[in-house]
Amino acid sequence: MKLKLAILGISILSFTVGCEKKMDRIFEESPTERLNISIANVYSTLQANKDGWLVKYYPSKAMEFGGYTLFTKFTNSTDVVVEGDMTTLAAQTSTYAVIPGAGPILSFDTYNRIFHFFALPQYFNKEKEYQLPGFISDKAGIGASNEGMKGENDFLVTKVSSDSVVLEARRSYNKVVLLPIKSSEAGTILNAYRAAVAKFHPMGGYKFEVGTESINATFATAATKRALLIAGTSAPFAYRYTPTGLDFYTEYDIKGVKFKELKYVEPGGSYTKGYFTNEAGTVKLVPTT
Template sequence: MKIKLFILAISILSLSVSCEKKMDKIFDENPTDRLNASVADVYSTLQSNKDGWVVKYFPSSALEFGGYTLFAKFNNLADVTFEGDLTTLAPQTSTYIVVPGAGPILTFDTYNRIFHYFALPGYFNRNAAYQLPGFLTAQIGAVNEGMKGENDFLVTKASGDSIVMEGRKSYNKVVFLPIKSNEASTIIASYRAAVAKFHAFSNYRFEAGTESFPATFATAATKRALLIAGNAKPYAYRYTPTGLDFYTEYDVNGVKFRELKYVEPTGAYSKGYFTNDAETIKLVPGT
């Protein structure tokens, strides 16, 4: 009996020592060190893809202005260069910084004519000096808000396959996807061509099953978000070379979708249509 008790005591002591060692490893780094390490990791990841990143950007929390595709290249620890699908403006370089906060905070801290257009109040974006070639030539959004974009983002994921952030005001998700080397020379032109092609469409309707649902633009000037009767929130999307990429999964008449691909004109669809892979829903531009 004494031997059994002795063995049990040794086992408990060994377990206690093992747990203490694990706890020591967990708490070897203090929170400040861990946060600083995550900041360094974000800096490294941003610069890791020399061909840059495709940025899915929806500036307003209400999504009424829809989404835009930006192209960002982090040249070094300080400089970032932006281009966009919404404008033919030449690449614009400004600065950025990553600082510790609730997590790593990415801040675009000096003015970039492309990126910060979304954060300009309407008072400024109605001024030709701030407008973007190929985009709008009039005020968009309220005088004091504009398109409700922002400068500061909480980085929630940073890896080679994607970077995910949240706007610190809007809480909108912003996703960075790496540009592949074999598409780097053509990707921007392909997105701009998609905008030129699809932006011309209007008078949309959703077809789901045997029912049809007329859709109007949440903001007629941008034509990147749709409203249908009975839904207060817009169906916000970006233009892509294959069709429309929506901010989140949406539902029309019980049919869920996140991406709709364009089908060229055929039969009764004189302007073509957008559909999901299962072809259970169509978004049809009118004449």
């Protein structure tokens, strides 16, 4: 009996070892090698578009400060040039790196006056030397004294291709999307976005119109005017200004009507300040002041 059990054990062991020898490797490279390949791909993709990238950036997890359009050029493997729709400040150059982590991490690793304004605590962003021309010039600054606008420096790269690069902020988990700027629009796109801010930002109040209902909206942060609150909701509707109107962080719902983008319609009839509407025309965001 013992002999039979011993023979059976040897047979099972031999079968297991034989199967292991026949198993193919799923990846040809080691995990470290695969990560290094991913990092190299991020570097090459960011630098490949010589006209740069449009960046949809929302600094705070709570969305109270809304969204901003940044324009970046990764000119080589160390330098990045940044401009923004919210300021007339000239392009600012700093450095970046793509480093290993849970995946490739895009790190803006030296101070850039435009990009890092969002990460400055209010203790600093209230000071004149840190403020951006045309944006938050109040001596009181913006945000909590130790947080400011809650921006970040490091972002996990979750997708990289020639048509888009998608990042995830390390603390807030906010989605940051980079879109390639076309050569045909490279010379005009920044001014087009700044013109949109100049046109839409002065509007001082809004109401939503859905069917026969009118719903007043207030700014989550009056200084930035890029996120709206309505009665009965705690999460703001956060958006960026665009040349055609408002582009929201995600799809929002009001009274059962969903929308992600609202395009501006010039003044006419009773809408003396114009209005923003979705493609179906089922919701309107109407300036009141």
